[in-house]
Amino acid sequence: MTKLQLFWGNYKKFPGHAVCKIGILFLLTLLLNLTGYAQQVEIRGKILDEGSKLSVIGATIKLKGLPGGAVSNVDGDFQVNVKALPVTLLVSNIGYKYQEIDVYEAEPITIFLAEDQNRLSSVVVVGYGTQKRSELTGSVSSLPVDKLKQAGPSFESALQGAISGVQVTQTSGAPGSGVSIRIRGGNSITGGNDPLYVIDGFPIYNNSNESNAGALNSQAINPLSSINPGDIESVDVLKDASATAIYGSRGANGVVIITTKKGKAGVNKVTYDGSLGVQTASKKIDLLNAKEWATLKNDARANSGKAPLFSAAQLDSLGSAGTDWQSAALRSATIQNHNLSFTGGNEKTHYSISTGYLKQDGILIGTDFSRFSSRVSLDSKISNKFTVGINLNGSKSDASQASFGNVQGVGDNILSILYMPPTVPIRTKTGAYTFASPYESAVANPIATLNLATNLNTNYRLLGTIYGEYKIIEGLKAKVLFGTDILANKQNRYLPSSLYEGASVGGIATVGSKFTNRWLNENTLTYNKTFSDVHNVEALVGLTQESSKSEGVIASSQGFINDILQYNDLYSGSTTNKSYSSYSGYSLLSYLGRVNYNYKQTYFLTASVRRDGTSRLGVNSKWGNFPSAAIAWKVNKESFFQPLSETVSNLKLRFGAGKTGNSEIVPYQSLSLLSVYSYPTGSGTTTNAGYAPARVANPDLKWETTAQYDGGIDLGLFKDRINLIFDAYYKKTTDLLLDVQLPYTSGFASAYENYGSVENKGIELGLNTENFKGKFGWNTNVIFSLNRNKVLSLGNGLQSYVVTLSGTNTAAIVQVGQPLGSFYGYKADGVFKSTDNISTTPRIDQTGTKPGDVRYKDISGPNGKPDGIISQAYDRALIGNAQPKFTFGFTNNFTYAHFDLSVSLSGSIGNKIYSNILQQLQLTTGFQNGIKGLTDHWTAANENAQYPRANENVPTTPNSDLYVYDGSYVRLKNISFGYNFPKRIVAKLKISNLRLYVSAQNLKTWTSYKGYDPEVNYYEGNSALQGIDYSAYPTAKTVTGGLSVTF
Amino acid sequence: MKRSISIKYTTLLVVLLSLFAIKTNAQETLTISGTKFTYPLIEKWISEYAKVHSGLKITLVQKSGAAKVADLNIIAHQPAKEELKENQEIIYAGRFALLPATNQHNAIFGTLPKKGLNKKEVDKLFFEVVNYDDEAKVENSKFTATIYSRENQACSSIALAGYFGHVSSEIRGKKVTGDDIYLLTAVKKDSIGLTYNNLGYLYDVNSRKLKDGLALLPLDLKRDAKELLTGDLDNVIATLEKNKIETIPVEKFGFIYSQQNERKEVSDFLRWVLSDGQKFNHEEGFLNLDKEVLAEQANRLNEKFLTLK
Incomplete structure (x- = not known):
């Protein structure tokens, strides 16, 4: 202690100054030495x-x-x-x-x-993590970034023609409407076929029922349209079972992983993206003009023994004039989109904040869609070991919609536009709207409806996740995530009494709301380690749980004295209609695990398993296991391959197999149900409510299970100037969830059971070539997908069933040995000629058939042979199929200095369309307008006419091959031309990036189909009814100009 | 008491004299700072100018940050608008050329085409343009080399990239800080090293020969410019003053001065540089300005400093 004081204390206080002096000298020497060491x-x-x-x-x-x-x-x-x-x-x-x-x-x-914006390109987001693209064992495709920029209001349309194996069909051209997406074909007949979407780790099904309270006769807003494409950083599509099995019971239809933009350390950026465009209808259906229709009308009346309605003078005066209802209803509509984002952060905290506004007027008058969205993404490293983060996405979407679907009491606006005869004026001489067609078919004035009816559809969505990640030891991380998805839908409808649709009830107002709340909790442990520099292991285990509940209510009243308050005061209606409320909920508990292993980045192995338990299924079958495994071999890493390495820069062989599930049926189908029935008592004028069994329980109801095998080759040639990805797959889905008819003796009509199987097999090809590099650059991207779908069995010895809707047969059949989307109907055999002996020829209408009526083929009879009678039971046959022979995408990107040009084509070849619309427009009754050329109908003097005779009393218009059309098309999906200002110029304005561009979507479609659009999918969610065209909002071609500027 | 008063006055006198001396000294000093590779020529100018103007002390300020306080700042690239303040002007005083040089033992010589590299090939070798919208779209040169260049904001990097239509962040390879001379140090140590450098550093200004350990990268040149690659420094300068060669950047350098702080010493010095000083350009490996440009500089100088004549 004393010695220490000798060095550090006041030496005068201590005896022996000499000693102190020595101490100080020693200290100085030491300090000098230290200074020497510190001389750096x-x-x-x-x-x-x-x-x-x-x-x-x-x-x-x-x-x-x-x-x-x-x-x-x-x-x-x-x-x-x-x-x-x-x-x-x-x-x-x-x-x-x-x-x-x-x-x-x-x-x-x-x-x-300098920024490296390309950092994400080598990493792919897979389920519960990321993986280097070079280490993938499964079939995973990423949407090219430039395609995302070309996306419209919703990102899904950008997938079309961009990723092999993904078939995207637009269901409607209405603003805010959705698309149908099938990854490697449809597996399910009655269950959902849409892929699972995972947005920032939150798995959601794009269930349009959740955004549809049911108060409108309109299409639901696409729930995914609440996500602003401008906020999306990457879209990765998991296609094969080895990639999707980690999502277990929800992975069978493929998985689309969406990652939104995140902030980066050190770069504080402000970016504005804005565009303004004009949309016009890409096509109008060619219909009869006034004189042609009036002539048809006269002819039909004449054949029905009635006097002509129009005199010769009147016919002449009509000329080609008359009302063009399509032109009156369609318009040039504007679309504008603005996005503003702020990103940045420091070494510990990263942020990304953005807000966006989209306003899209519909090309159909009275329709529009707007979206206001905001997003916050924040993560912060609280300590070296602990990170927390939050992603919050809120949006409000408003749509003013057209009436859709031929529902009783409310006409379909599109069908009204097509059916309304051209001799009917939009307004009467008094200036009021014409009420309805004065002719036999009840067609409301669509212009009046579009202008005066109210169909408002509003969605509020809040999708958020919050997580904490803790590094336990080097390589081992624990992550806990909580998420919520709140979707509130509000619908308001009012049909004033001045409209045909509202007249009979004195005006009707309906309001509805639906509130869906889903929560999620995920707990995962990941371990990442490299052993002996050659064994790379990544392991994941997790427990996840989620629950969803949905509540809805609809109220309505009618008989309004005036139209002032519309839907805002149901009480003012003289009659209150029945109110409805609904509730539905389910929960899911899962355990999951995955191991990725590779040896020297050459041999790869992935194995995963998920165990799911869901409340949707039978008590005996709530739990299911979904395993998968895949291997890959990077051949070009082998030493024996080195002589070829100059030519072949990448060669990877992959093989994977796995089992995934699908439980996308409405909850409670495994339970026995009681339904309320009204029955009369006493004199019969009073009804009482009572409950009766409506569904028998099926405690064994379980998942649809899809077993999938995938083999693939990744090939890169000439330093990756040519990249080819080829996959071949086979999928077999068993235990289909079918609503099987029961014997009437059971007291029930049908019950959900696991019966039958469907297979999909196909090949996919993605080819990317870099044709020119340098100042002039040109690369080509070709996507080719071929899928063959077949129903293998339907259980219980059932060979086929005709799909019915509201008790009416459709032109669709599900048949063993045939693909889903098969059309079923009579086969036409020309028309009866004057010389034919009708009484001895098989015909549908035994009494009323005359020359000029359609002849149908007598295919079979009770004895398996033609029986001389045309009957539903024996004379209908397969008449076409909605499955394409193949689909493709073809994109060329050119760059020259700071200019860029991108041209994208997409197409579908070999698919057929059953057109209910054209079937109706070919009716020769004269009750409604018809397709151009219908005047070329059969007469005794014109026996080789294109259409059968005009006749008001057409007995039936059976489904037949007359209305099956080739739906093949090639579409110029996008052309965009941009200019990126040179950095040295924009730097002077303190701008880091400035781009101006013009782009055009759907500019041209080559097809022989006469309807609005060959991309048809009226019955969006029903695989058995695909390819049927029955009213669809016309698609628009859009020309947009915009700028993107980053400060 | 008297003694203490006299001490006080003496002290005051000393302080006043010191202040006066400092002020006088400041008026006779001129400070210059900026792009270092021009320093050999600037130093030559300073020493020659001192012979005829002994009353003025011109100092080259080496330390970073001095540029803000120096009377004249040297710039050797075309400045972006925001680089110059409102009251600042440039008087150009000469030109420099950048030649591609490599280690004399570089194996690249065996792989290059006989006629030498053309502009496209040089571009690909030195620059990397990433298409951010398309992954893996980085173009690689077929030749193997490590490119050395100064930091992105250094004059030689900006001049080099600008000449080829790029920005300096698109130059491949490693960066070297401090002075362009270190690029040659790096290349001499690295057998596959490659750089662009100015003539004053590449050549020994006394012997007029290329410095030991270095070799010029063969370029595809027209016949009348061919000797540029083999000739001495004077041949090279003569050829470059006569011809514009697409693979050899030639750029002006000059002095930025502030009109806010106009001084006669500055204008006198600049006037001398544009007249008598020009004869030293070649000696130190720099090119002269075109006659028209030189005349324009002199005119501008006279206009700007008219009041100080």
């Missing part, structure tokens, strides 16, 4: 972002070949000490290009880091 070169510097000239925080500075280093501070400053110069600094930061800098002098240096 100090390198000080500052790291700045090259574009914004702002400090880059958290950049790592290492010394090449030497220990030590530094991290840039909040001002971008750093300091390192070295023994001698020169040294090489290795400077890196996420999101920036790595730099190696030789330092020869000790003077302060300024390092400008």
Whole structure:
């Protein structure tokens, strides 16, 4: 202790000054020595972002070949000490290009880091994590970034023609409407076929019922349209079982993973994207003009023994004039889109905040869609081991919609536009709207309805996740995530009494709302380690649970004295209609695990398993296991392959197999149900409510199970100038969830059971070639998908069934040995000629058939042979199929200096359409308007006419091959032309990026189909009814101009 | 008491004299700072100018940050608008050329085409343009080399990239800080090293020969420019002053001065540089300005400093 005081204390206080002096001398000597050791070169510097000239925080500075280093501070400053110069600094930061800098002098240096926006390209987001693209064993495709920029209001349309194996069909051209997506074909007959979407880790089904309270006769808003495409960083599509099995019971239809934009350290960026465009109908259906229709009308009346309605003079005066209802209803409509985002952060906290506004007027008058969306993404490293983050996406979508679907009491606006005779004026001489067609078919004035009816559909959505991630030891991380998805739908409808649809009830108002709340909890552990430098292992285990409940209510009243309050005061209606409320809920509990292993980045193995338990299914079958495994071999890493390495830059062989599930049926189908029935008592004028069994329980009801096998080759040639990805797959879905008819003796009509199986097999090809590089660049992307679908069995010895809707036969059949989407009907055999002996020829109408009526083929009879009678039971046959022979996408991107041009074609070849619309427009009754050329109908003088005779009393218009059309098409889906201002020019304006562009969507479609659009999918969710065209909002071609600027 | 008063007055006198001396000294000093590779020529100018103007002390300020306070700042690239303040002007004083040089033992010589590299090939070798919208679209040169260049904001990097229609962040390879001379140090140490550098550093200004350990990268040149690759420094300068060669950037350098702080010493010095000083350009490996450009600089100088004549 004394010695210490000798050195550090006041030496005068201690005896022996001499000793003290020695001590001080020793101390000085020591200090001098230390100074000698400390004689190092100090390198000080500052790291700045090259574009914004702002400090880059958290950049790592290492010394090449030497220990030590530094991290840039909040001002971008750093300091390192070295023994001698020169040294090489290795400077890196996420999101920036790595730099190696030789330092020869000790003077302060300024390092400008350039952004590396391409960092995500080599990483693919897979279920519950990310993986390097080069290490994938499964079939995973990513949507090219430029395609996402071309997406319209919703991102899904960008998938069309961009990813092999993904068939995208637009269900309607209405603003805010959805698309139907099938990944490697449809597996299910009655269950859902849409893929699972995972948005920032939150799995959601795009269930349009959740955004449809049921108060409108309109199409539901596509729930995914609440996601602003401008907020999306990447879209990855998991296609085969080895990739999707980690999603178990929901993976059978494929998985689409959407990752929204995140902030980056050190770059504070403000980006504005804005565009303005004009949409016009891409096509009008060619219909009869006034004179042609009036002539048809007269002819039909004449054949029905009635006097002509129009005199010759009147016919002449009509000329080609008359009302063009399509032109009156369709318009040029504007679309505008604005997005503003702020991204950035420091070494610990990253943020991304954005807001967007979209306003799209529909090409049909009275329709529009608008969306206001905001998003916050925030993550922060609280300590070296603990990170927390939040993603919050809120949006409000409003749609003013047309009436859709030929529902009793409310006409379908599109059908009214087509059916309304051209001799009917839009307004009467008094200026009021014409009420309805004065002719036999009850067609409401569609212009009046579109202008006066109210069909408002509003969605509010809040999708949010919050997580914490803790690094337990090096390589081992625990993550806990909570999420919620709240979707509120509000619908308001009012049909004033001045409209045909509202007249009979004195005006009707309906309001409805639906509230869906889903919550999620995921708990995962991941372990990542490399052993002996060659064995790379990544393991994942997890427990997840989620629950959903949905509540809805609809109220309605009618008989309004005036139209002032509309739907805002149901009480003012003289009659209150029945109110409805509904509730539905389900929950899911899952255990999951996955191991990725590779040896020397050459041999890869992935194995995963998920165990799911759901409340949707029978008590005996709530739990299911979904395993998968895949292997891959990167042949080009082998030493024997090196002689070829100059030519073949990548060669990977993959094989995977797995089992996934589908439980997408309405909840409670496994339970026995009681339904309320009204029955009369006493005199019969009073009804009482009572309950009766409506469904028998099926405690064994379980998943639809899909077993899938996938083999693939990834090939890169000439330093990846040519990249080819080829996959072949086979999928078999068993235990289909079918609503099977029961014997009437059971007392029930049908019950859900697991019967039957469907297979899909096919090949996919993705080819990317870089034809030219340099100042002039040209690359080509070709996508080819071929899928063959077949029903293998329907259980209980059932060979086929005709699909019925509301008790009416459709033109669709589900038949063993045939693909889903098969059309079923009579086969036409021309028309009866005057010389034919009708009484001895098989015919549908035994009494009323006359020359000029359609003849149908007598295919079979009770004895298996033609029986001389045309009957439903024996004379209908397969008449076509909605499945395409193949689909393709063909994109060429050109760049020259700062200009870029992109041209995308997509197409579907070999698919057939059953057109209910054209079937109706070919009716020769004269009750409604018809298709152009219908005047070329059969008469005794014109026996070779295109259409049968005009006749008001057409007995039936049976489904037949007369209305099956080739639905093949090639579409110029997108052309975009842009100019990126050179950085050295925009830098003067303190702008880091500035791009101007014009683009056009759906500019041209080559097809022989006469309807609005060959992409038809009226019965969107029903695989058995695909390819049927029955009213669809016309698709628009859009020309847009826009700019993107980043500060 | 008297003694203490006299001490006080003496002290005051000393302080006043010191202040006067400092002020006088400041009026006779001119500071210059900026792009270092021009320093050999600037130093030559300073020493020659001192011979005829002994009353003025011109100092080259080496330390970073001095640029903000120096009377004249040297710039050797075309400045972006925001680089110049409102009251700042540039008077150009000469030109420099950047030649591609490599380690003399570089194996690349065996792989290059006989006629040398054309502009496209040089472009691909030195620059990397990433198409951010398309992954893996980085174009790689067929030749193997490590490119050395100064930091992205250094004059030689901006001049080089600008000449080829790029921005400096698109230059491949490693960065070297401090001075362009270190690029040659790096190349000499790295057998596959490749850099662009100015003539004053590439050539020994005394012997007029290329410095030991270095070799010029063979370029595809027209016949009348061919000797540029083999000739001495004077041949090279003569050829470059006569011809514009698409693979050899030639750029002006000059002095940025502030009109806010106009001084006669500055205008006198600049006037001398544009007249008598020009004869030293070649000696130090720099090119002269075109006659028209030179005349324009002199005119502008006279206009700007008219009041100080």
